[in-house]
Amino acid sequence: MKTFSHVALAAICLSSFGLAPAAAQVKYPTRAIHIIVGFTPGGGNDIIARIFGQKLSESLGQPVIIENKPGAGAILATEYVARSAPDGYTLLVGASGAMVINPAVYEKLSYDTMRDFKPVSELGSFPLILIVNAASPFKSLADLVAYAKSNPDKANYSSSSAAFQLATELFKQKTGVPMQMIPYKGANDSVTAVISGEVTATIADAGPVTSQVNGGQARALAVAAPKRMDSLPDVPTMKEAGADVEAVLWSGIFVPAATPPEIVRKLEAEFVRIARLPDVISRLKLLNIESVGNSSEEFSRIIAADLERWRAVARAGNIKITQ
Template sequence: MKLGRRELLGCLAGATLAPALGQAQSSEYPDRPVRVIVPYTPGGTNDLVGRILSQKLSEALGQPFVVENRPGAQAIVGTEAVARARPDGYTLLIGASGPIVFNPATSERLSYDSLSDFIPVTNLVTFPLVLLVSANSPFRSLADLIAFAKSNPSRANYGTPATSFQLATELFNQRAGTRFQHITYRGSSDCVTALIRDEVTMTMIDTAPAVAGLSGGQVRALAVTSADRIAALPDVPTMKELGLPDVEAVLWAGLFAPARTPPEVVRRLNTATAEVLQTADVKERLSKLVLDPAGTTPEAFRATIAREIDLWRGVAKAANIQMDR
């Protein structure tokens, strides 16, 4: 089919304007409400982080950022929903270590790929785990606990609320040469209750419920899994200080977009989020949750995710932990 001069010029103009129009649309992002999927039930740490961030991004970018809770199946339901969403920046994910790092480490049949199905916009917050024992136990130090476990392998056990905590504790098992047996509980607070009732020997849980449990005086903290001591528990030593430098487990929550989201949109979200995380109001609110604001580049965050998947896949294999079974 032959084109006349007018038709040909029209086609050329359309081809020229199409990229420019796309750039204009990206530069105007966002121009309508944005969904922020939290793959957990309301009220938990990740939900609270998502709501704090969404409120502040709404103020900073002039459009509503609306949290939508999509829990289920180890956070797979909500995470998969974002992986399959249109890559335009209007559906985002509050992705935690669990679905992004620990699920791939323990499953070969996930419905999403953490590295190819998402763009990691930025890390948001980080927190270590705290190793707790009952205040009524004879364990005054980590050395006491390890000695007991080695002498009494059939009596030594631990409670965890999720696979991520289980793998972190199995890393401790592997490095300390112990064989604490695993017992599953519904939540971190349940693990604290189990300690108080002498149902388990120890637990390694997230900082907020650990600090809450310690405030009651019924549990004792022996170590934290961060590289340095944390402000909320300045008297509690790190695993490294206690002779276990390889037992480092810092969990996180981050902001993710579907793969192929325009780079301009990712940059705008990254910049806005970095500014939000540095505000005094957000720092104070996160501090009350015993969380540290993070913030990083997409490239650095992706490298962290790839490295952690490899680490925890090795731990899972050594401990024979597999979700698919």
């Protein structure tokens, strides 16, 4: 009569107590994955979602559906994913604005980035650029700072979101310039206000700005990033221009906090792999987005540091949004 081996007996015992190996517990994915984007189609975050979603579908053999749920500065989409089943089938493309800027400026928020989400991987980063009207007398960052300090009642800036407002507030705190914020509905409107002469300057992401700079309608004074941009090699960084300012926005993948670790690890490996594909890197570069693809742990550290930094900037500038 045949007898069971010790290994087989151990497996049966583990199974009966619900302790079978992780591979036996979760088979993933077996159906369509939904990636939620808190912005309208066609923007940077939507394009990132579609580029990565296509590659993810090809490698996992399941459909990846991009769902746009715009509204309230991406709060609606973020809330939706926070309350979704933690099963790996509902992912969030979370941008800096929703994940680290909103918690810094909103007095009440229906989600907590650190409590309600598990970061999977940072997908892309967006350098920010400070621009002025091309016909203005400001040839350098020092020119703008000197003007703003001499004309505190005239110097102002346009902003279309809390993210750009806090980035400019950081610039103000580091340089001591007294610039008044003028709100606009969208990033393109904010840039147009500079080109038309309605405002003195703006800080915006490279997407809506680079073509105007290259076309001669706007002048870029500095990039708020650790290094110069390939598409604007003659524009210095803020540090090179004399201001100790770094403000890089990002977008990454998040899942609900209770998502099983083995699913998080599988998604992390996939997104890191995709971010390093040459065609993905080149497609994002055309949009002035740097492909990243870091680990869950590294992304978590970036988020924690950004939360602390932007909360400090908001407190120092007394910036609060009440709902």
